Amino acid sequence: xxxxxxxxxxxxxxxxxxxxxxxxxxxxxxxxxxxxxxxxxxxxxxxxxxxxxxxxxxxxxxxxxxxxxxxxxxxxxxxxxxxxxxxxxxxxxxxxxxxxxxxxxxxxxxxxxxxxxxxxxxxxxxxxxxxxxxxxxxxxxxxxxxxxxxxxxxxxxxxxxxxxxxxxxxxxxxxxxxxxxxxxxxxxxxxxxxxxxxxxxxxxxxxxxxxxxxxxxxxxxxxxxxxxxxxxxxxxxxxxxxxxxxxxxxxxxxxxxxxxxxxxxxxxxxxxxxxxxxxxxxxxxxxxxxxxx
Numbered sequence: 001x002x003x004x005x006x007x008x009x010x011x012x013x014x015x016x017x018x019x020x021x022x023x024x025x026x027x028x029x030x031x032x033x034x035x036x037x038x039x040x041x042x043x044x045x046x047x048x049x050x051x052x053x054x055x056x057x058x059x060x061x062x063x064x065x066x067x068x069x070x071x072x073x074x075x076x077x078x079x080x081x082x083x084x085x086x087x088x089x090x091x092x093x094x095x096x097x098x099x100x101x102x103x104x105x106x107x108x109x110x111x112x113x114x115x116x117x118x119x120x121x122x123x124x125x126x127x128x129x130x131x132x133x134x135x136x137x138x139x140x141x142x143x144x145x146x147x148x149x150x151x152x153x154x155x156x157x158x159x160x161x162x163x164x165x166x167x168x169x170x171x172x173x174x175x176x177x178x179x180x181x182x183x184x185x186x187x188x189x190x191x192x193x194x195x196x197x198x199x200x201x202x203x204x205x206x207x208x209x210x211x212x213x214x215x216x217x218x219x220x221x222x223x224x225x226x227x228x229x230x231x232x233x234x235x236x237x238x239x240x241x242x243x244x245x246x247x248x249x250x251x252x253x254x255x256x257x258x259x260x261x262x263x264x265x266x267x268x269x270x271x272x273x274x275x276x277x278x279x280x281x282x283x284x285x286x287x288x289x290x291x292x293x
Contacts, residue, residue, distance in 0.1 A: 012053065012292050015260045015279075016046040017179045018094045019235035020114050021062030021078030022252030023152070025190050025211065025227055026100035027069045027241035033195025034121030034147035034162065036101035036140055037173050037202055037211050038065065038075045038230070038237030040187040041255050042094035042114035042133035043155035045179060052087040055292045057259075059083055059269070059284045062096050064230055064252030069241055074106040075099030075117060078235070081255035097252060098128045100152055100190060100240050101140065108137070111153075118150030118159045118171055118192045118202075118240065125150075127159055138162065138171040140192065149192025149211060151202045152237040159189045160202065169202055169213065170194035173237060176206020181260045181276050186234040190250055193227060193240030201227060201242075207234025209250035212242030229253065233285045257284040266291035 020041025028035045041062060060083075065076030078096025085091070098111030101120040108117030108128045115134030119125035127137030130153040138150030141162030148162030154174030162171045173189030191202025191211035201211025209228040224244050230236030230253030238250030259265070260279040267273075269288015274281045282290055 010262055011050055012263045013048050013050055015048055015181060017258045018044045018081055018083055018092055019187055019255045020081045020094035021064045021096040021255045022230040022235045022237045023078045023097035023099040023117055024065035024067050024075035024238040024251045025240040025249035026075045026102040026106060026120055027071060027073045027249045028103035028243040029071045031243060032103040032122050033193060033243045034140060034149040034170060035103045035193045035240040035249060036118030036120050036137060036149045037152040037159060037190035037192045037240045038100040038252055039097035039111050039115035039117045039130060039134060039137055039152040040154045040189050040208065040237045041078050041097045041235030043177055043187040044092060044094050044133050051292045053292055055085055055087045055089060057083055057085040057290045059257045059288050061284060061286055062255040064254045065099055067248040067251040069248030072102040072104045072106045074102050074108045075249055077109045078252045081257060083257055094133060097237050101125050115153030115174060115189055118152045121147035121149050121162055135174050148194050149240040151192050152189030154189035154206060154208060155187030162192055169200035170211050172202045173204040173208035188236045190230060190237035190239045193242050195242060201225060201239055204236060204239060207231035207236025207253050209236065209239035211239040212247055259290055263293055265293060
């Protein structure tokens with residue numbers, strides 16, 4: 001009697017999410033409020049692909065842009081996240097997001113394929129155009145006494161202009177995008193900074209930071225709201241800054257790389273290993289490698 005044949009091992013099938021580092025928001029000085037929110041890092045999904053056995057992928061995670069303050073400064077761009085591989089794999093680079101604009105004219109840097117930063121409020125500075133894997137930043141608005149920075153672009157939408165919310169708050173950051181494998185939304189743009197009684201900074205979601213603002217006077221006291229940073233490992237942009245010298249802009253959130261696989265892979269660099277249904281996920285928040293069995 002013939003022995004039963006062993007079942008063939010599964011063919012490795014991977015999916016991949018790559019996000020660049022988010023930028024930092026712009027800053028202000030003197031009595032000029034309302035800097036631009038920062039753009040999110042480039043966001044790219046590679047659908048099902050079948051790599052050659054033994055392929056080694058090398059991962060480099062882009063850092064978020066450092067906060068700025070104390071002057072009319074554009075935010076710092078985020079750093080690039082890169083996945084390269086052996087056996088003919090084409091290297092994929094997601095650029096870091098573009099920095100938010102300074103209040104009076106300092107313009108955020110080109111974001112490459114990522115999202116652009118929002119414009120500063122003084123003299124209606126324009127937001128920066130985003131690239132193929134991001135979206136545009138919103139325009140800053142000067143409607144004295146309201147000064148509202150534009151929101152940074154996000155992976156899933158453009159940043160709002162500074163007057164999108166009337167005088168309620170500055171421009172919100174652009175929406176992020178949720179990866180189908182884990183349904184987590186990442187890559188939100190940073191909110192623009194604002195200044196006037198009851199004005200709030202623009203809101204950031206999906207890892208984007210909220211812009212600086214000022215609460216209404218309470219018994220003669222003024223309460224200033226500091227901007228917040230983009231969330232680590234989401235590529236979110238930081239919030240736009242305020243003119244108070246001690247309040248810098250929000251820093252950008254670092255990027256991330258996540259593989260999903262139907263087979264167990266070898267790794268270095270201590271990624272977080274999880275599961276989504278029948279798939280194993282490998283989340284890289286620092287440099288490392290993944291080897292296909």
